[in-house]
Amino acid sequence: MPNVSTPISNNQTKVHQPTLLTPLLDPAIGQFIRDHSQRLIELVSQHGSPLNLIWPHAFKANTAALQSVLKKYDVNHVIFYGAKANKSQCLLRAAEDLGIGVDVSSIHELNAARRAGTPGALLCATGPAKTAVFHRALVEAGSLICVDSLEEFAHLKALVKTMQVAVQARVLLRYRPQSCLASRFGMGTDDVLECLRQLTEEGEHFHFEGFHFHLGGYGYETRVQAFREVTAFVEAAHEMGLNPSMIDMGGGLPIRYVDPEIYNSFLQNDNKPGHYYNHSVPESFYPYGGSLTASQWLELFLESDHSSGRSIANYLKSRTLTLSLQPGRSLVDQAAISVFRVTRTKKLADNKTVIFVEGSSFSACETWFASEYLVDPILISATQSHRDPTQAYIAGHSCLDDDVISYRLINFEYLPQPGDLLIYANTAGYQMDLLENEFHRHPLPRRLMATCCTQGHYAFSPDC
């Protein structure tokens, strides 16, 4: 499908919405881009490119949506925001404002969450390689620890026994579900049972709270199966005299970047080698236009059969278990946009064009995972532009051949000019700042937090 831009005039600037993989936009952000494109140009000239703009209101709306599903099914629950999804401090503050917990995977994430005001008891630590310093801080703060292995359990036991003040480590046992037996995360059945046995003897040092699992992929069905497997351990624990109170199902709730119909049509018609500059179609993509929202996904999970016609929601209630979730990406849905300034375009031998932007693929990282961010950028023309339909791929400003933001050839009705902006929408979830570095000694991209002042008007302040 051709990408027909509709220029919207705003002083000197024009906003060109792409129409192939048009990004779904939070209404307030969409309006801001349409009405304040000149302001975006000024912000980039003041703070540099790329510039990440963070919108905490989206985080709050996403959390409220999941909470309302959990309330609808009357399930005891706790949400831990997966802080790994994004490095913005203002999103941790949003989590604290809402009174939800935070899933931390390093001492640094723990410190950042504490700085945002989250109490230690509302932190949950995941990851297989927690350091002694991290363990100690978690135990001292009274945080939950997902124990990944017998080895970690032994380290934790040794640590707790040497602590000067008598404390109990609050633990969940991380189970490795049948669907991911080759994974290096979590424990198989024998090791979970061995941990349970040791817990029956170590009540003085541990407060055992239940089980945790986290799966790759985005299907709710695999979580349903893993949940059923974990409940066998709930029964085993009770038989051993332990009292599990929580099942933590990790993260992996999906988000939608583009309309599902458009996405499916793209996959069928516009995803051939000829649509990529390097003639190579990535083997896998995030499901950018998935059929389910995070809330629908959660409803389907809770309604799924646990056993003999009893839903998961009813099982949880009958066993007075708390369901814990650790959503990362789905809580930051729409919570950031990334703005790149165009440096130059260049015609290449095969009549294709490359657009160089100030910034690199380290600030927009899907190509580093041999994949692509399947959302078209919005073009803001900074000066008068004339129609010049062009297919272009987008490269970063470094001298690395692989520093490519998008190998996919994007159709532009108006050829981007130096000084124009390309806006990538919905970049908060792992996209915008996962791999940032100071290559070529370019300073790290800045993050600015958007605060609504009056209807449609925002103040931007450094995220710190």
Ligand SMILES: Cc1ncc(COP(=O)(O)O)c(C=O)c1O
């Ligand atoms: C243990 C654990 N919990 C939660 C998450 C967050 O997952 P997502 O961002 O897909 O919701 C991850 C991501 O890797 C994880 O490893």
